[in-house]
Amino acid sequence: MLKIISLFFLCLIFLSRKSPVKDSFDSLLRESAEHIRAKKYSKADSILSLLLFHVGGNHSRLADLYYNKAIIRYYMNKFDSTLYFLNLSTTYYIKVSDAKNTLINKKWNGFIYKKKGFYQKSIFNYLGALNIAKDINNQKLIADIENSLGLLYKETKDYQKAIDNFEEALHYQKQVNNSKLQANALNNLGLIYRELKEYPQAKAYYQKSLLLKKQTDDSSAISNTLLNLGELFMDENKLDSAKILLHQSLDIRKQINDKTKLTSVNNLLGETHRRSKQYDSSKFYLSQAAELLQNIESRRHSLDHFKYQKALAFDLKDYKQALYWDFKYDSLSEIYFEEERLKVQQIASDYTINEEKQKNEVLSVQKQQQEEIAALRLWIVLGLVLLLLIAIYLFIQLKSKSKKISSLNSTLEQQNETIKMLSRNKDHFSMNIFTEMKAMLAYQSSQQLNDADKITFNKVGSSINTTARLFELALKTKEESLENKQLDAKIYLEGVISDSLHIYGLLPHINATIEIESILCKSNDLHSLGQIVNELITNSAKYAYKDKDIQGALEISFKKQGDLLILDYKDDGPGISDFNKKDALGMNLIKILSKSLNGEFEILESIVGVHFKISFLENY
Numbered sequence: 001m002l003k004i005i006s007l008f009f010l011c012l013i014f015l016s017r018k019s020p021v022k023d024s025f026d027s028l029l030r031e032s033a034e035h036i037r038a039k040k041y042s043k044a045d046s047i048l049s050l051l052l053f054h055v056g057g058n059h060s061r062l063a064d065l066y067y068n069k070a071i072i073r074y075y076m077n078k079f080d081s082t083l084y085f086l087n088l089s090t091t092y093y094i095k096v097s098d099a100k101n102t103l104i105n106k107k108w109n110g111f112i113y114k115k116k117g118f119y120q121k122s123i124f125n126y127l128g129a130l131n132i133a134k135d136i137n138n139q140k141l142i143a144d145i146e147n148s149l150g151l152l153y154k155e156t157k158d159y160q161k162a163i164d165n166f167e168e169a170l171h172y173q174k175q176v177n178n179s180k181l182q183a184n185a186l187n188n189l190g191l192i193y194r195e196l197k198e199y200p201q202a203k204a205y206y207q208k209s210l211l212l213k214k215q216t217d218d219s220s221a222i223s224n225t226l227l228n229l230g231e232l233f234m235d236e237n238k239l240d241s242a243k244i245l246l247h248q249s250l251d252i253r254k255q256i257n258d259k260t261k262l263t264s265v266n267n268l269l270g271e272t273h274r275r276s277k278q279y280d281s282s283k284f285y286l287s288q289a290a291e292l293l294q295n296i297e298s299r300r301h302s303l304d305h306f307k308y309q310k311a312l313a314f315d316l317k318d319y320k321q322a323l324y325w326d327f328k329y330d331s332l333s334e335i336y337f338e339e340e341r342l343k344v345q346q347i348a349s350d351y352t353i354n355e356e357k358q359k360n361e362v363l364s365v366q367k368q369q370q371e372e373i374a375a376l377r378l379w380i381v382l383g384l385v386l387l388l389l390i391a392i393y394l395f396i397q398l399k400s401k402s403k404k405i406s407s408l409n410s411t412l413e414q415q416n417e418t419i420k421m422l423s424r425n426k427d428h429f430s431m432n433i434f435t436e437m438k439a440m441l442a443y444q445s446s447q448q449l450n451d452a453d454k455i456t457f458n459k460v461g462s463s464i465n466t467t468a469r470l471f472e473l474a475l476k477t478k479e480e481s482l483e484n485k486q487l488d489a490k491i492y493l494e495g496v497i498s499d500s501l502h503i504y505g506l507l508p509h510i511n512a513t514i515e516i517e518s519i520l521c522k523s524n525d526l527h528s529l530g531q532i533v534n535e536l537i538t539n540s541a542k543y544a545y546k547d548k549d550i551q552g553a554l555e556i557s558f559k560k561q562g563d564l565l566i567l568d569y570k571d572d573g574p575g576i577s578d579f580n581k582k583d584a585l586g587m588n589l590i591k592i593l594s595k596s597l598n599g600e601f602e603i604l605e606s607i608v609g610v611h612f613k614i615s616f617l618e619n620y
Contacts (some may be wrong), residue, residue: 011537024052025061032068039070046074052139053376062099063092070108079112086112098260103132103141109147119156123149128442143172150188159192166192183212185335187225194228199236206232223252227265234268239276246272260584263292263301269310274315278418282312303332415550457505459538470523486532487526490518494556496530497537505540515557519565528593529558532614535593536569539586545571564615572609 020200035044048065055061078230088106106129113122128148133141150165170185186209193202206229213221227250233242250265270286289305306329313322318492405583473492474485493516501507522528533556546550555570594601597615 013550025055025512029064029068036068036072036075039075041076045069045072049174056376058597059092059095060098063089063096066092067105075111076109079116082112083109091132099132099136100138103136103138105131106132107145107148110152114152114155119152119555120124123152126152139172139175140178141180141290143169143176145609146172147181147185147188148184154188156191161195162192165187179212180218183209183216183221187221189556190228190232194235196233197235199232202232203229219252219256219337220258223256223258223261225248226252227261230268230272234272234275237275241271242272243269243276259292259296259303260298262297263296264304265291266292267301267308270312274308274312275313279316284310291459299332303329306332321573353610378385411544419573420539435521458541461502462500462534463502463531466534469495469530470527476525485523486520488518489521489526489529489558490516492526493529493533496533496554500537501533504537505543505548506537506541506554509550510545510552512552512554512556515559517559519558519560519618521565525597529614530566530588533569534591535586535590536612540571540610544571560618563618565618567612567614569612570606570609574609576610578601 008333032044032047032051033039037045050063052065055065066085066089067247070082070089073079073081073085075582086105086108090102090109093102093105106125108518110122110125110129112120113125123614126145130142130145130149133145145171146165150169153159153162153165166185166189170182170189173181186205190202190205190209192319193199193205206225210222210225210229226245230242230245230249231491233239234243246265250262250269254263266285266289268286270289273282273343285307289301293302293305295379301555304323310322310325310329313319313325320449403405443525469492470487473487473495494514497512497514500512501512506512540554553572555568557566557568559566559568594614596618597614597616598615602613603613604613
């Protein structure tokens with residue numbers, strides 16, 4: 001079963017490796033952008049389609065991908081497809097509440113619809129973008145959109161709305177301190193007021209625009225505004241002022257070598273001089289325009305040129321020449337207007353054809369997306385099947401392991417019970433040995449022995465009793481083992497002290513004051529403490545109270561002070577000198593046991609008897 005699943009899993013990995021998407025989303029998106037810049041639109045679009053397949057339900061990335069697809073189709077002049085993908089992108093940007101990118105998409109929609117000649121749809125999208133720009137309070141974007149709306153209303157000759165939008169654009173451009181855009185808005189307002197024949201207003205806006213353009217040092221823009229002012233003065237028949245402004249525009253155009261605008265300025269200068277009856281100058285400028293027209297293709301400028309030439313011929317009463325220019329004008333105008341008519345027809349025809357193309361392309365895109373979704377679903381199903389097989393295998397393995405673990409646990413429990421039983425039996429056995437040893441020593445000590453031998457037997461007996469007490473306490477507290485177990489010092493030490501006092505026969509002529517606190521200690525520590533106490537009582541019995549008729553007092557305490565545990569021992573015997581001389585071994589044993597506790601053994605000054613102190617950390 002495991003081999004089958006492993007083989008299936010390896011096959012799935014192999015199939016996955018055949019997918020061309022090996023890099024991250026961002027790196028592939030950058031690669032697509034590079035292809036767009038290199039005008040390799042098909043390659044860029046293929047990468048984007050691939051990313052759409054792998055991006056899943058990430059709405060933000062879907063929006064970016066559809067936006068890039070729209071840009072590709074714009075560069076390929078597929079405007080209907082551009083609009084389709086822009087709308088898809090906008091849908092996803094709205095879902096992720098990305099207001100700024102939604103606004104940009106609507107601006108794009110407005111621009112494309114204007115390019116296609118659908119002004120109302122263009123206006124609708126620009127108004128949507130404007131509302132979002134105001135919601136996010138982006139003054140630069142508001143100014144830009146207001147300007148675009150003004151140009152649209154100017155195209156549709158809705159001059160009042162155009163004025164309102166240009167004035168709003170001007171207001172926001174002032175807020176963002178953009179002098180160049182302010183100058184453009186002022187120039188546009190001048191153009192509209194000239195169309196409305198409100199010349200003073202137009203002149204005021206042109207002059208404000210000119211002032212700002214001079215500050216930005218934009219030569220081309222300065223020349224345009226001078227040309228506009230020149231035409232305005234021609235409309236007012238202020239020909240001298242018009243000539244000055246048109247000459248200034250001409251000088252700038254010569255510097256930047258703009259042949260189209262040079263043609264326009266020369267035509268206007270020829271007309272201005274004709275009206276001033278300066279016919280030679282008029283001929284000169286019109287001849288300059290004629291030379292320039294040979295190098296450019298502009299029917300509108302050619303029509304203006306023929307019209308001005310015809311007017312000059314009539315003024316000079318050269319009717320033959322006038323008829324010639326009139327014929328050229330009529331011939332070109334027929335061509336011009338026929339072309340315009342055909343353009344309108346072409347737009348209508350293109351719209352019909354493009355509608356069909358758009359439907360086909362939309363259907364193609366939808367089909368592609370459905371295929372991608374179907375493929376994705378297949379991968380998901382395969383993945384789920386694999387997960388299910390793995391889950392079944394793991395369940396079987398887990399069940400088998402569980403049985404083994406249960407069996408092992410049962411075996412371990414039995415072994416633990418056996419170990420516990422052996423441990424208890426061991427402690428009972430040890431306790432029995434200690435009891436027998438105590439009985440034997442007690443019997444031997446009751447025989448006729450000298451004092452030295454009796455002391456030796458008692459010392460051995462009390463030492464054995466100290467260890468036996470520990471085993472007895474462990475058995476009573478149901479401890480499984482003595483090693484490092486916590487036992488009550490009060491119960492243990494009081495028992496050890498009582499046993500030692502009885503063994504040495506110090507009761508009742510010795511008054512023993514015992515103060516032991518109930519403190520939990522490790523069994524090893526308690527055993528060392530018991531041995532120390534036993535050794536100290538032995539020394540008191542040997543040196544301080546060897547005469548049984550002497551009355552005496554013993555003080556033994558075990559207390560906790562802060563982090564320290566302190567054993568304090570006092571007797572009122574003859575003092576320490578004899579102890580040092582006769583039982584150095586006992587003193588050394590106490591020091592060794594103190595070190596095993598990592599403690600400190602001290603002999604304190606005392607007026608009567610001896611005073612010992614052993615201190616060590618509670619949990620060293």
